[in-house]
Amino acid sequence: MIITPFTPIASLLGGALIGLAAVLLMWATGRIAGVSGIAARLFPPYEDQEFAGRLAFVAGLVAAPVLVRLVTGSLPAQTIAAAMPVLIVAGLLTGFGSVWGSGCTSGHGVCGLSRLSLRSLVATITFMSAGIATVFVMRHWG
Amino acid sequence: MAILIQFAIGLLFGIGLIVSGMSNPAKVLNFLDVAGIPAGTWDASLAFVMAGAVAVTFIGFSRVLKLARPFFADRFYLPTRKDIDSRVIAGPAIFGIGWGLAGFCPGPALTALGFGSASAFIFVAAMLAGMVLARFVAQLLSSTRFVAPADPLET
Numbered sequence: 001m002i003i004t005p006f007t008p009i010a011s012l013l014g015g016a017l018i019g020l021a022a023v024l025l026m027w028a029t030g031r032i033a034g035v036s037g038i039a040a041r042l043f044p045p046y047e048d049q050e051f052a053g054r055l056a057f058v059a060g061l062v063a064a065p066v067l068v069r070l071v072t073g074s075l076p077a078q079t080i081a082a083a084m085p086v087l088i089v090a091g092l093l094t095g096f097g098s099v100w101g102s103g104c105t106s107g108h109g110v111c112g113l114s115r116l117s118l119r120s121l122v123a124t125i126t127f128m129s130a131g132i133a134t135v136f137v138m139r140h141w142g
Numbered sequence: 143m144a145i146l147i148q149f150a151i152g153l154l155f156g157i158g159l160i161v162s163g164m165s166n167p168a169k170v171l172n173f174l175d176v177a178g179i180p181a182g183t184w185d186a187s188l189a190f191v192m193a194g195a196v197a198v199t200f201i202g203f204s205r206v207l208k209l210a211r212p213f214f215a216d217r218f219y220l221p222t223r224k225d226i227d228s229r230v231i232a233g234p235a236i237f238g239i240g241w242g243l244a245g246f247c248p249g250p251a252l253t254a255l256g257f258g259s260a261s262a263f264i265f266v267a268a269m270l271a272g273m274v275l276a277r278f279v280a281q282l283l284s285s286t287r288f289v290a291p292a293d294p295l296e297t
Binding site for chain 2: 006007011013014015018021027030032035036039046052054056060061064068075078079081084088089091093094096098099101102104108115118119122127128130132133135139140
């Protein structure tokens with residue numbers, strides 16, 4: 001494993017930007033900034049008038065590193081250690097689970113906790129615990 | 143105009159993910175690795191991401207929701223469900239396993255696409271397939287019940 005430096009200030013600041021984006025989306029569209037919900041609703045069978053807006057939001061997420069690289073000339077480190085089979089399984093579980101549970105880190109974690117939702121608190125504690133348990137098994141068992 | 147604003151908001155969200163370190167799976171996994179606390183390799187940064195995000199959202203939501211309506215919509219669309227059903231536990235449990243395996247949750251995974259790595263594309267393709275599958279299964283189940291909600295996975 002790679003040791004990553006503790007970055008409290010950058011993380012707090014980045015977190016605040018994520019929060020600001022969630023607030024702005026609520027102000028603009030009246031909707032929760034839940035990435036799993038927004039991404040999943042780009043596909044059938046879901047259908048409504050908000051498709052273009054959702055696609056624009058996702059395009060913004062994807063474009064962010066491009067903009068950061070243009071402005072600063074570089075991108076921070078990104079290390080994806082998982083091998084291809086693990087990536088596929090992990091992707092399927094992440095996609096299925098976040099939609100099945102009506103939210104992920106942004107919808108339940110950020111927006112839900114901010115609205116003092118008990119459902120979101122239960123969801124957040126559950127995915128944090130499952131994530132911790134999984135990393136423990138992967139790194140420290142066997 | 144509304145579309146452009148939503149693109150800009152997505153951009154801001156993505157920049158937040160990059161600045162915060164969430165876009166680096168290694169950092170996420172080192173946060174989830176609690177055995178790293180005694181070992182000294184634990185990266186507590188993500189707790190600060192959450193703190194920053196929740197603090198701003200908590201204050202911001204309370205102000206925005208006092209408005210009569212959103213700027214580009216006729217009303218606020220807030221989750222109304224309050225019950226703790228099996229899905230709101232099973233879903234996050236499944237998601238958490240995926241998160242712990244690769245270090246990606248949906249937002250950072252999409253932003254990782256813009257970094258241009260093949261691994262991110264593979265993960266996102268599988269993730270989107272998983273999302274579509276979940277909606278498909280949920281719809282299949284709900285159509286066999288007496289009451290079929292319009293959107294079975296609405297929060």
